[in-house]
Amino acid sequence: MKKNLKSFFLFFIFLVSCTNKKTVSRADFIIGTICSIKIPASKNADAILEKCFAELKRLDKILSANDENSELSKLNTSAFLNPVKVSPELLELVAFSKMVSKETDGAFELAIGSLVKLWGIGFENERVPHESEIKELLPFCKSENIKIIDEEIFLETANSKIDLGAVGKGYAADRMVEILKSENVESAIINLGGNIYVLGKKFFTNENWKIGLRNPSGAPTDSALVLQVSNTSVVTSGTYERCFEQNGVHYHHILDPKTGYPVKNNLVSVSVICENSTYADALSTAFLVLGYEKSLDFLKKNYSKKISVVFMFKDGTYKTTNEQLIAEDKMMPAH
């Protein structure tokens, strides 16, 4: 994260705790983004939120790609041909990501770490690499090069590095839901940098939650569509999120593992709505890479997994696989 942006958030959001009569919420800057959780007020509510945020901090120390002391960073520098025993969380998420890499035919690519670092998009060292640098790394960025044996992971080539940036927030959201359920919290809203999970129905009602999806050409707070959902995760991948412009060309943070360049198609964002937030996170990235048609093929093959999707296109239109989710729309449906 660029330093000035981070300090901006820290200045306003650092450890905000806020209580009204009925709900308690807390926000903090963790896992490289603003994380907030709101639950009904109770005598245990503060302790429950404390538990959630302690867990987010613990997960960050395991999964962060940007902290050189995280378990993942250490794995990436030490596991070349040298199996390393990892924590159950890292093992679980790497194994899951390897499975999604395979089922999306490498559109979601667990081993994309070296290319992500080369571009550095969203960081101070972001730049357009020379074509030869990209070509050199491409063959190594394949999940087949990440091996899992029992509780150990090893990297078959030194340039095959794991990146969990496209699943980490989803994984953390699922973990928050587990904690909240274990504490008998029936209704909550979890927002980990735009990766949303709504637990149960809206506070003290039997109504669905209303979740706004960002207008790609508007301000971050401007929503183009409002979804009505409950007990589910809503995760969006957008080409406007971490990006820069050079010589009039827009470069963004979601890379096409087949070319090594930021994905180029008619999509500007993809939102995936499903109960498993880790999967929603992985698939929103994968669908942005696959494009609209191939994503629909994937959904047809995997219809039993109960996934809904909203695709937003560069021309300002949208398509959804589930009309019933749309509560309000300020943009045109595509034909």
Ligand code: AMP
């Ligand atoms: P998301 O915002 O969830 O779509 O995740 C984007 C992040 O995932 C990027 O910032 C990279 O760290 C990483 N990434 C980029 N391209 C891919 C890809 N094709 N497959 C998996 N991870 C990716």
Ligand code: MG
């Ligand atoms: Mg993702």
